[in-house]
Amino acid sequence: MSAPLNIAAWSGPRNLSTAMMYAFGARTDAAVWDEPFYAAYLEATGLDHPMREEIIAAGPRDAGEVAARCAAPHPSGRPVFYQKHMTHHMVPAMPRGWFGAVTHLFLIRHPARVLASYAQKRENPDLADIGFAQQAEIFAAIRAGGQDPVVVDSHDIRDDPAGMMDALCDRLGIARDPGMIRWPAGGHADDGVWASHWYDAVHGSTGFAGAEGPLPGLPADLQSVCDAALPHYEALKPFALKA
Template sequence: MTIRIAMWSGPRNISTAMMRSWENRPDCDVVDEPFYAFYLQQTQSPHPYFDEVIQAQSSNYDTVATQLSQGPVNAKIQYQKHMTHHMLANVDLSWTKNIRHCFLIREPSEIVNSYTQSRGVCSAEDIGIIRQSQLFDEISQVTGQNIPVINSNDVLQHADRLIPKLCDALQVEFSANMLSWPSGRRCSDGVWAKHWYHSVEASTGFATVAKKTFTLNSAQQRVVDQVMPYYTHLKAHSISL
């Protein structure tokens, strides 16, 4: 029986590196942001490669949810990389019941700074932290799971300790293959990879990155202040080292 794992993250949060980690297991297939087309179709948000995403994926929520929860998988484990802002308010989450969930968080100021550099603008809705907190509570209620939360900075600094703990929390055997991977693009990457995945394509593991000094403008700081209580709620559930 296939083990289905859903990782819930916002953008600019090593989510693709985490997908690389799981994909490098010999027993795991990955799914990259399966609700992206649904999100774009519903919101008409002007994202890079908008038309290509719509053409590449089903934009029907129920179709995608059924595929993720019941569709065939050619591996022991299926790892699903999800963006929390793709899950619009009031969507049916019953499909998540028999999936093992985990949440990936990052300090909001770092996300806002990185996102703004990539797209030029950044709102609280863009980075999905508020929705991430809501989904954590909602999925916890649907599944009854004690959902593990991991902090991206902890992963980058202590992957050799944190990834095994995550596997343990998800009740899957740890594989040392998860700590490194070959550089380059993958056929499993979404069509948006050409815009977003430059850094991860050059990566070969969870390399520690020197902390950058940056200053947020007033608009960016307002976003940080808006989402901070929700980030704090999630952080309280994070796996400790």
């Protein structure tokens, strides 16, 4: 068996993050965890998210417990442990001592595309909701700690899923798996309880969506959020992996 590889995949919402979790979930050597800190984040902040009470009840709510589990091998014994993390969950109350025990992957997407999608599910998003500033801060912290994190742009994945998955596997030091670009419709057994609200499109999918078209137009209120997020996206884009 290969040495355990714990992957902390960082993104904001509506950023191909669930599809990427499904891609890794399609590997026979991988286990996945959907937004480990979500319940602890809601309890710590008091924020009103869709399905808040159900998410907190499903737990775990102890951030220290979550961190310890993120740093440890998966209980299944599978050597690849893919963790889908939301950058905005890493509020000051969340521990970071576990960062050095995992390999970090950053999923980026142009903020205009993120906002056009997010606003369909939750009204009046602001910069904090979409996680761009937090993503750039976490990326800088990981680099300052001596790691060279992987960056992948969702545009590149949708443009060439097979090529990008091969390049990503090579960068992570795991075997290529052509099965990563296909998965069964209907969701994954390890989806979070919030899947019924957020994952309708990906539940209907059996692979990555096709190449993206032109950037969407945004109303003025969302455009101002996009303008604030864009420098954070552009700071990470030069590091993006290529097939």
